[in-house]
Amino acid sequence: MTDIRAETAPGDGTPPGPSVRVARGRPRSAAADTAIIEAVLSLLEEGATIAELSMERIARAAGVGKATVYRRWAGKNALMLDVMKSVDEQTPRLAGRSVRDDLVTCVEFIRRRALVKRSSALLRNVIAQAQNEPELWAAYHDTVIAARRAQVGEVLRRGVRTGELRADIDPELLGDLFLGPMLSRSMLRPDAALPEGLSELIVDAVLQGVRAGN
Amino acid sequence: MTDIRAETAPGDGTPPGPSVRVARGRPRSAAADTAIIEAVLSLLEEGATIAELSMERIARAAGVGKATVYRRWAGKNALMLDVMKSVDEQTPRLAGRSVRDDLVTCVEFIRRRALVKRSSALLRNVIAQAQNEPELWAAYHDTVIAARRAQVGEVLRRGVRTGELRADIDPELLGDLFLGPMLSRSMLRPDAALPEGLSELIVDAVLQGVRAGN
DNA sequence: ACAATACGAAACGGTCCCGTATCGGAAATC
DNA sequence: GATTTCCGATACGGGACCGTTTCGTATTGT
Numbered sequence: 001m002t003d004i005r006a007e008t009a010p011g012d013g014t015p016p017g018p019s020v021r022v023a024r025g026r027p028r029s030a031a032a033d034t035a036i037i038e039a040v041l042s043l044l045e046e047g048a049t050i051a052e053l054s055m056e057r058i059a060r061a062a063g064v065g066k067a068t069v070y071r072r073w074a075g076k077n078a079l080m081l082d083v084m085k086s087v088d089e090q091t092p093r094l095a096g097r098s099v100r101d102d103l104v105t106c107v108e109f110i111r112r113r114a115l116v117k118r119s120s121a122l123l124r125n126v127i128a129q130a131q132n133e134p135e136l137w138a139a140y141h142d143t144v145i146a147a148r149r150a151q152v153g154e155v156l157r158r159g160v161r162t163g164e165l166r167a168d169i170d171p172e173l174l175g176d177l178f179l180g181p182m183l184s185r186s187m188l189r190p191d192a193a194l195p196e197g198l199s200e201l202i203v204d205a206v207l208q209g210v211r212a213g214n
Numbered sequence: 215m216t217d218i219r220a221e222t223a224p225g226d227g228t229p230p231g232p233s234v235r236v237a238r239g240r241p242r243s244a245a246a247d248t249a250i251i252e253a254v255l256s257l258l259e260e261g262a263t264i265a266e267l268s269m270e271r272i273a274r275a276a277g278v279g280k281a282t283v284y285r286r287w288a289g290k291n292a293l294m295l296d297v298m299k300s301v302d303e304q305t306p307r308l309a310g311r312s313v314r315d316d317l318v319t320c321v322e323f324i325r326r327r328a329l330v331k332r333s334s335a336l337l338r339n340v341i342a343q344a345q346n347e348p349e350l351w352a353a354y355h356d357t358v359i360a361a362r363r364a365q366v367g368e369v370l371r372r373g374v375r376t377g378e379l380r381a382d383i384d385p386e387l388l389g390d391l392f393l394g395p396m397l398s399r400s401m402l403r404p405d406a407a408l409p410e411g412l413s414e415l416i417v418d419a420v421l422q423g424v425r426a427g428n
Numbered sequence: 429a430c431a432a433t434a435c436g437a438a439a440c441g442g443t444c445c446c447g448t449a450t451c452g453g454a455a456a457t458c
Numbered sequence: 459g460a461t462t463t464c465c466g467a468t469a470c471g472g473g474a475c476c477g478t479t480t481c482g483t484a485t486t487g488t
């Protein structure tokens with residue numbers, strides 16, 4: 001009655017173990033998996049909203065039958081979750097020399113990702129959808145945000161410990177001071193420029209302060 | 215044939231002047247105007263996306279016939295433009311004593327507006343939609359963003375002139391340094407807190423710098 | 429060869445929406 | 459009171475999409 005593979009979304013970490021009945025017949029096409037996810041990202045990149053994406057349109061763009069999509073995911077929401085996992089870039093390696101340089105690396109990471117239309121379009125959509133689909137937001141938070149925030153938090157704590165950063169500022173606020181300028185510029189201002197060297201400017205300005213005479 | 219009022223959206227600054235044929239018959243209900251716009255804002259506040267709003271649903275939520283909506287606006291896009299104009303709050307009055315205090319006022323304005331679910335939901339939606347509907351983004355930019363940015367820019371220029379702010383930082387970057395932390399926290403982090411006094415903390419930290427010993 | 433499963437394509441009945449039109453009643457001017 | 463226009467409600471034909479099912483075909487293990 002129930003097909004074990006029909007409930008197994010790609011990338012959910014449930015490969016058919018030896019205890020499960022061994023796969024028979026024609027196996028799922030891995031190309032179809034990637035074509036579908038790729039199609040979603042392309043459509044979002046072209047400016048579509050998640051709400052505007054229909055399963056039919058996704059299948060069409062992927063050059064795939066609708067049934068092939070439904071065979072893999074229960075619905076659009078489940079598909080979106082895997083789409084987000086697919087953009088889960090790993091956080092950058094930090095040199096670890098100075099706190100200042102590591103902060104620049106973190107801010108630069110945001111800038112570079114914003115230059116990838118694909119990522120920023122996805123983020124914008126998830127944010128707009130967040131209130132409606134808490135699961136979607138939770139997934140994005142867990143896969144994309146949490147890791148980076150933890151990394152930045154570590155750098156900041158190190159800075160406070162080594163005496164490079166003031167200890168009298170809430171660590172969370174500290175993170176927003178460094179990341180907020182680049183985040184707001186890249187996400188909230190579609191028309192803003194993101195020139196090379198901007199990350200250094202931001203970090204140094206926040207460190208030094210913008211008051212004249214500092 | 216063509217009804218002059220049928221092409222006259224509310225709030226488009228085209229009242230029936232004396233040169234136009236005087237109005238006859240039953241006048242448009244102002245209550246319907248506000249009910250429709252109010253309905254859109256309520257639906258967005260409840261988490262809906264602009265793309266998920268249908269004219270039918272809007273009319274239903276407003277307690278209004280569908281024809282009444284179409285009598286006023288040519289389509290959803292035209293309606294959204296007027297919705298945005300309706301949230302066009304005026305920029306705050308600046309005390310003008312110190313640049314620091316005026317900057318706090320500007321940042322606090324962002325915080326207060328973020329606390330109004332109605333406004334933040336609308337902004338999130340417009341941002342997600344920006345790439346798809348450049349007209350929508352342009353309207354939002356003109357009615358909401360431009361005025362505030364001009365005001366902040368003026369304060370910053372004053373600060374540079376009076377010697378309160380460093381003159382060697384790009385003015386636009388300067389604005390992002392002050393506004394970015396509050397903007398990113400309020401728009402990109404649905405779960406973040408916006409406690410009272412946060413604006414002062416941000417402005418003072420950016421002014422003074424977060425480097426230990428400043 | 430045969431059974432099992434996946435594939436793309438197409439069709440299904442159903443729901444929602446579009447934008448327009450029509451209705452009887454209400455509210456204003458003439 | 460007659461005329462004009464708006465009102466909410468409802469109906470219309472047309473279209474998109476939903477999620478499922480059924481094709482004929484392709485690809486695997488037994």
